[in-house]
Amino acid sequence: MNTMEKCKVMVAVLIYSHSMILCWSHAKSAPKLLVISFDGFRWDYLDKTDTPNFDRIANNGVRAKWVKDSFLTVTFPNHYTIATGLHVESHGIVGNVFYDPVFDEIFNMSSPRSLNDSRFWGGEPVWITNELQGGTSGVYYWPGCGANIKGIRPTHCVNIVDITNSSLNMWKHRTDTVIGWLSDLENDVNLAMLYFGEPDVSGHRYGPNAPEIVQKIQLCDAITDITEELFKNLSAIDPVHYKVWLKKDIPPEYHYSNNRRISSIFMQANEGWGIRENWNDPRYKMGRHGYNNSLMNMHVFFLATGPSFKEGFLSEPFELIDIYSLMCYILEIKPAPNNGSFDAVRQLLRDERPMNYEDYNSKMFRVNISIWEGICIGVICNATMLIYLLKRMKKGYLKLPVMPNSNRIHVDKKITERTLWDNRI
Structure with missing residues (x-):
């Protein structure tokens, strides 16, 4: 806390089911923004145990009833949606693992080559927008930070190595590193983004209602092309518990069809059901996500505090893609083209003026x-x-x-x- 006081920053927090976003802003000089992600942090996890730190932030700032994820509701697509404000089909990270038929290559979230290959990462993430407009960005483990986008990377980037390491010492090291970026007056970092892999890892291992999840919440508070015949066969197996779509028939409100990396057939299980290659595989995960983003259990939560935000305010829900324009507003930078709406989130702000491009120009x-x-x-x-x-x-x-x-x-x-x-x- 002493380091934070030296930085003279206020704290704002945004939290979503795959992430918690912590925003800092400076009231009198250039604003600072810190975005923290706790992966797999469902919207109702705050009610599973005492979370005094989160509660203090909510009481001093704003909290959304919930935030709607992007479709698919899995880690990499949603984290990159936060960073770009784009639908999944627009930025191209359509899953944690997917095949690109033009590159004839598989993207895998565990592959350093995939993480650093700029061909996969579309759009313009906020750390690049910030750098292009004179800011300094520091990104720790956030998906996409290792790729050169528009020929540059964030000034500081620690690329993903092991997202499953949730030891207290490792978490402290990450936090100290990011706080160091923000408090170093010579580097003058005004945007920092930090990722943690919990409680997602424990949710998959034990299930979302297991006692181990409560422990992790407390720690967070401290491919191919497929034929029509195959489509028909898959559709007939169990139409009650899962749906099968041809790519062209995926509902447009999902924003999950207009990209070559999305497979020609898409299967989705109903909530509580799963699809696996081998039912005897012992690695089968428990608490799953990736279900339809209209389901409440896939929704996320949001907290924010700081000089830009109202106090003790409960907002109506908004969508994940809207967070990007809010970050740009706080940083006083012009957003890159995106799918979000600033009007959806300006209710959170003390000053509810629209994002005025005339003022920016x-x-x-x-x-x-x-x-x-x-x-x-x-x-x-x-x-x-x-x-x-x-x-x-x-x-x-x-x-x-x-x-x-x-x-x-x-x-x-x-x-x-x-x-x-x-x-x-």
């Missing part, structure tokens, strides 16, 4: 004017000095330096034009 115009004023003054000063030096040289008061073993130009007060001298001079 006016601000950038003033900044550009200041830059051009500086350039013009510098050009005038340099031109004046150059003219002065040339006049002094013409009158013979100055001589150009003589370089050994080369032809030289000598200016003498008795000589009115340049004369090449040989090496004997």
Whole structure:
């Protein structure tokens, strides 16, 4: 806390079922934003045990009833949706594992090659938007930070290595690293994003209602193309407990069809049911997500506090894609093209003004004017000095330096034009 006080930052928190987002903003100088993700943190987990720190944030700031995930409701697509404000079909991370038929390659969330391959990562994540507009970003384990996007990466990036490591020492190290970024006045990081793999790992291992989940919540508080015949066969197996769609028939409200990486047949189990390759596989996961994003158990929660936010306010639900424009608003940067709506989240703010691009353009115009004023003054000063030096040289008061073993130009007060001298001079 001492480090935070030295930074003079206020704390704001956004939490979603795959993540908790913690936002810091500075009231008097350039705003700072910290986004923390606790993976697999369902919207109602706050009610499973005492969470005094989360409660304090909610009481001092804002909390949403819940937040609607993107479809599919799994880790990588939703984390990258937060970062870009884009639907899954738009940014292209359509699953934790998927096949790209053009690249003829499989993306795998456990593969360092996939994590660093910029071809897979579409859109413009907020850390790149921030860098392009003069900010400094630090990203720890957030999906996508290791890829070069628009030719750059965040200034600080610790790429994903082992998301299952939930030891207290490792968590403390990550937290200390990110706090260090924000408190280092020389680096002047104004956006930091941090990911933790719990309680997602424990939820898969023990189930969402197991006692182990409560322990993790407390710790968080501290592919191929398939034929029509196969589609018909799959559809007939158990139409009561799961649905099968051809890609072209996936409901448009899912925003999960307009991307080549989405397979030609899509299967989705009803809540409480699962699909597995081998029913005897001992690695079968318990508390699953990935179900339809209209289900309450797939919804997420949101908390935020700081000088930008109202106090003790309970907002109506909004969607995950809307968080991106809120982050840009706090950072005072212009959003890249995205699918979200700032109007959906401005209810959270003390000042409910819409995101005004005219104000932004006016601000950038003033900044550009200041830059051009500086350039013009510098050009005038340099031109004046150059003219002065040339006049002094013409009158013979100055001589150009003589370089050994080369032809030289000598200016003498008795000589009115340049004369090449040989090496004997």
